[in-house]
Amino acid sequence: MEITEYFNLLFTDYTLQTITLGTAVLGALCGMLGSFAVLRKQSLLGDAISHAALPGIALAFLITGSKDSNTLLIGALISGLIGTFWIRGIVKKTHLKSDTALGLILSLFFGFGMLLLTFIQKMPNANQAGLDKYLFGQAATLVSSDVWTMCIIAGLSLLILLVFWKEFKLLLFDADYTKSLGFNVKFLDVLITFFIVISIVVGLQTVGVVLMSAMLLAPAAAARQWTNSLSVMVLLAAIFGAFSGVLGTAISASSNNLSTGPVIVLIAAVFVLFSFIFSPKRGLLFREIRYQSNRKDLELHKTLAFMYHIVKTHDNINHPHAIKILNNFHGFTRKSLQKLESRELITVTKTMWSLTEKGFSTAANLYNQQEENE
């Protein structure tokens, strides 16, 4: 199936509509909450939580014998939460740093989960096939009840974010100060972490435990490049996430059912790469361009400032001076004079130059600004 065919089918095929809606909502949800994880410097927490969810999925299957995704995800939620609390416990009760705690819990739970998966696969029961889909995700397995779950959780998260927006923002920026203002930081912390865990868990079926954290981080990292406002960042991250989800699913579904997770994550990575290079304020490209043009401007300003010092001693600022007297000043060239003239800061007549009114006031302000900065 070609990808254009996929999008054509989207208008008629109910299954494709379900899958597309599901991945869009999931992407938006992860982008939104991922912004908070990134700004709280808890990027790796998502990775640990998603890996920690794996044994929960396997155990839920072993106990209930059911492959119903909601049942499995409840198992994932429980073991994800246990993992999260253990991480916090380790950091609090021991001298270990949080990266060590994260790494420990991640590998411990993932290892246990893999062990259980292998055990399940050896079971004399035909029902077990498909659990390994949770490793790398398979969006094609989404059914409408899964999408409903996603929509409800996304709606709840949005509501919580809107209601506690002010408190979350404060907590993200300055946790100690939040506490000093009388807010219950622990409650806020548990609330936001809980929703991050939930959003990871509902994404497991689509993206898989291995790459789920990228779904949280990539849209947020890309969004951060384009804005200096928290609300815009959260919104952009949601949009980037939704697009990654939809595009990734489309590509994976139209090419022999590739695992969805890796494709979605690669699309999200393209967003990140593009943002790192092309964002106007923080991007590498424009930073380099700005740097170069600043350097050129600085040269011009130096010449202008030098002229200003000469002109200052005269009553008439338009009084012409010989170009020659600039000769013992480094940094001026014919070209820079032309440039100054084209900006109407000076006028040049044969061997003489003179400052214009605009040039004089520009140079004077240049000087003031420097004094202010010092």
Place this chain on the structure above:
Amino acid sequence: METKYAITVDDLTVAYNYKPVLWDIDLAIPEGVLMAIVGPNGAGKSTLIKSILGIIKPIAGSVKIFGKPYKKQFKEVAYVPQKGSVDWDFPTTALDVVMMGTYGSLGWIKRPGQKEKKAALEALEKVGMLSFKSRQISQLSGGQQQRIFLARALVQNASIYLMDEPFQGVDATTEKAIINILKELRKAGKTLIVVHHDLQTVPEYFDWVTFLNVKKIATGPVKDIFNDGNLTKTYGINYKVSVQE
């Protein structure tokens, strides 16, 4: 007449990983003083401030703000944390950070409105940062960031101000601007407690001082207790500071 105490600290002991950071601190800070907390690195100065604010839980002892626990009095207390304690690359503007000072009196869920914005703009003006109100905070210099933190505390309109090294990394002009604001606040009857490092300026800036080095060494009016004896006791080496009369 009985002195009214803004803050009373009783038998306060704080420890990180079993190592005591503050040991059995008793402190009564009278209302209306401009007090410096001085002491060497690791003396527990920041910890003392954070314990007063309820950010750090002590293993023993109690703190009272105007005779009541902090939880009941947080609206009376404004806090200026160390500039380095937050990530200045956070996506927000100077005005927005100052607005955060109003969140405490707003309480849960309620959003700041025009009244809060007006207060924030006034505070920005007071610290000379009004023209930077829309500036992304990462684009501010260290001194400007410090002023923003001060403005945020001013917006809280509290009776007590706790400041953790507000002069750290600021130039002479900013330092003068900040100390003038502090002196103005004291004139208005506020109580100010400032973690301070520059011993030379203590007599000039402050009227009250606490010497701290895990234990409380001394506390009282600068003119009575700011002397070489207490400095030596606090810093452990022979200290000579020329106090201008």
